[in-house]
Amino acid sequence: MDIRPLRYFLAIAKSASFTRAAEQLQVAQPAVSMAIKKLETDLGLTLIHRSDRKISLTDEGKRLLLHAEKITQAVDDALLEMRELKGLNQGEVRVGIPSMLGSYYFPPILMAFRHRYPSINLKVIEGGTWQLQRMLEQGELDLSVIVAETLPEGLETHRLLKEEMRVTVAKDHPFSQQESITPEAFFDEELVMFKEGYFHRRVVDNLAKTTGKQPNIGFETNLIPLIKSITQQGFGVSTLLSMVVENDDKLISRPFNPPIWLDLSIAWRKGAYLSQANQAFLDFVCEQGQPNNDL
Incomplete structure (x- = not known):
């Protein structure tokens, strides 16, 4: 089977449009349509529902x-490995990094690597850990930092570090007089949170379910910097990694009771070929x- 129709099929599935798929592939739209039609004929199946307004996959599609995702990724891995054996390494790393780590942990590492x-x-993509994990699984990233629950x-995966999530408040907030904060007390406050899809938010949502409390989220x-500014001015409380607040003398941070620790790991696809640059x-x-952090 020619691999090109599968690439065309993937582009259509992701864009839900023959036109957009052709533009992304830099191929004439009739060529894309003919390739998909031939693929359907070869398989004896209808893969795509076609209408004037909407494109969608059939159950068979x-x-x-x-x-198709696995096949095209395997072919890409094989071609990359063959190019490197011929000394044609392109020297690119596509890595996903969550924003907190991208701002506070990774900058000196990235500069030292360069x-x-x-x-x-280096092509660094910022996003929520769950979005980045999905991009990694789909081959859109080579490596990604994830929270390995x-x-x-x-x-x-390989664990990079273990980091504590700490309750973060303004200096004059009553929490500043306590040694630790219970989840129940935390959820009695108006919260300043990341949006859904980020590990910061996922930790809080899971904690709320365990505690049986409904988060009162005032800001998303x-x-x-905006989370820290809102918190500093007393318009809510938040929770941030200790690395984010440890050197900030304008905010107070306290551990949860019991403490919340996260294992932050770098991940890659199991069995996938890692280029020399990625390795x-x-x-x-x-x-x-x-x-050597304690578990």
Whole structure:
């Protein structure tokens, strides 16, 4: 089977449009339509519902989509490995990093890596850990930092560090007079939170379910400086990684009672070929981790 129709099929499935798929692929739309029609003829199945206003996959198309993603990724991995054996390494790393770590943990690591490997191009994508994990599984990223609650199926991980989530308040907030904060007391306050899809928010949502409390979220933003500013001015309380607040003398942080610790790991697809550039980045980042933290 020619691999190109599968690539065309994937582009249509993701964009829900023959026109947009052709634009992304930089191919004439009739060529895309003919390739999909031939693919359907070869398989003896209808893969796509066609209408003037909406494109959607049939049940058979949805099943093929699962295989097409794996097949095209395997082909891409094989081609990359063959190019590197011929000395044609492109030297690019596509890595996903959550915003808190991107702002406070990774900048010196990324700069040090670039200093050691100046010819390798770093493409850093910021997002929520669950979005980044999905992008990694779909082959849109080579590596990604995730919060490893459980080992995701299909991914390999290496733990980078263990970090505490701390309740963060203004200096004059009553919490500043306490040694630790219970989840119940935390959820009695108006909260300043990241949006859904970020590990910061997921931790709080899971804690609320365990506690049986409904979070009172007054502000939602993924901008860390804004979260800190709102909290500092007393318009709510938040929870941030200790690395974010440890050197901020305008805010007070206290541990939860009991404490909340997160295992932050770097992940890659299980069994996937890592290019020389990606392996170099993975090894470098793992060297910077904190493997001796107590579990």
